[in-house]
Amino acid sequence: MRKPERGRIIRLKRHMAESGIESLLVTERENVRYLTGFRGSAGIVLVASGRPCLITDFRYMIQARRETTGVAILIQKTDWTAALREVLVRSNVRSLWYDESSLPIDTYDKLKKAGLKLKKGGGLVAKLRRQKDVAELARIRKAIRRAEQSFLELRRYIKPDAVEQELGLRLECLMREKGSRRTAFDTIVASGKNGAMPHASVSTRRIKAGDLVTFDFGAEADGYFSDITRTVCVGKPSAKQRTIHGLVLKAQQAAIKAMYPGVPCKIVDDAARSVIQESGHGKHFGHATGHGVGLLVHEAPALSSHSNMTIEKGMVITVEPGVYIPGWGGVRIEDMVVVTDKGAKVLTTLPREL
Structure with missing residues (x-):
């Protein structure tokens, strides 16, 4: 063995x-x-x-x-x-x-x-x-690198008239070219009003100038997965787009700062949720703040108001608050962290800017 x-x-x-x-x-x-x-x-x-x-x-x-x-x-x-x-x-x-x-x-x-x-x-x-060992962390980091490198290469194709479906396929092909034997899940590419659906299916919609586009994607490495989300603007973002994006980023940072061994998962969820609720957008954030990742892309713990688990050292967790406004679109930012004695260490490195 x-x-x-x-x-x-x-x-x-x-x-x-x-x-x-x-x-x-x-x-x-x-x-x-x-x-x-x-x-x-x-x-x-x-x-x-x-x-x-x-x-x-x-x-x-x-x-x-x-x-x-x-x-x-x-x-x-x-x-x-x-x-x-x-x-x-x-x-x-x-x-x-x-x-x-x-x-x-x-x-x-x-x-x-x-x-x-x-x-x-x-x-x-x-x-x-729940608690990842050194070998598991190495594989997760490799899966993150494959996903991030692929998304950076995709960026030049994200422009007006690009098709959601084609961007999703290209991103999946890039991850496979880098060694991923499969994708972590069906890649999400949600542009414009489609961004109001947290788990939108890729469509044949063509991206327009000024659109927000949400990409949720993940790669595989030696059986372990990554899970990352970025929302980007095609062109110059409007004041509302910047405000919503800034709000989601603030909520994410609040959750990450709250994450220490022994802290109840529901407290971490509340740290992000309260930021969004105080802005008046509480009804536009209806899913959990995050989840564990490892041999499965969704595993314990859940950063949810219903969770009875506590944060443990060695856990690898996503932090992914979002705001989804019907008829307008949405913003989600998702990063992966590993829990240490000193708090949460962010493993993902992709820029978060619009």
Whole structure:
């Protein structure tokens, strides 16, 4: 097992011991990769007293051996529940803790019928994933660089008569040329009045002089993602455009300044939201202020008024307030930060000016 994955298994086993968990079944794809390095789409991991056991099928036999070390590999003959029962019998395991968010109900029923005592695992791996280690941060930084370099190259094409759809495709191609095997999500290019839709789909609309254009995009690097948003003006911005942009930037800075280990996520959300509410645009900001990024582009924590989580050292989080005015357009600015003992350190470097 490579060093990052080995350290994660050690931390997981420590948390398991503290929680009285003897054996843990890991079924979510991202959690399997986090613990073993295995990238295949079909695989589960059993973590117990000895070496972790990765169960997969014939299609991934070679890949599993290439991508993992220090992990026992079992190739299933029929289905993985039968293979899992085989491992559990050999290990004399009668109680099995599982991730309640990702275990299919039919699989749960099969395991119950096999006589296993099933218990909820409490999302232990997901909790570990909130705090990024050195290897993860390096990959996230690489994904950020790929996205930022691509956007800088795109800037010369953002001009009157350019088509949203074509700009989005060009940006995605640029990110792929720089090594991104996929985009983090469907790229958003929202110009003019379309900018009032936070998750607008790219359209065939042609950009006009004076338009605000919002670009929301992200690249991939070694399985990790970036997520960045910039709103730019095609031409000279109007007084209202400058005011709204300045307001969103002020809200973002307030959230970043509020972010320290131990601070409730809802407090960070409120720091940004209160700035926008005090300006009279509270009804024009209706989504969360940010979210975690890692093996998934949207993961814990959420910077939301409904969140019960607190900020932790090592979290990588987006900060993305916005103002969306129907019939006019919108502004969103999104940056990625990593939480340190001294507060939030901004990882993204793209200029924020209109």
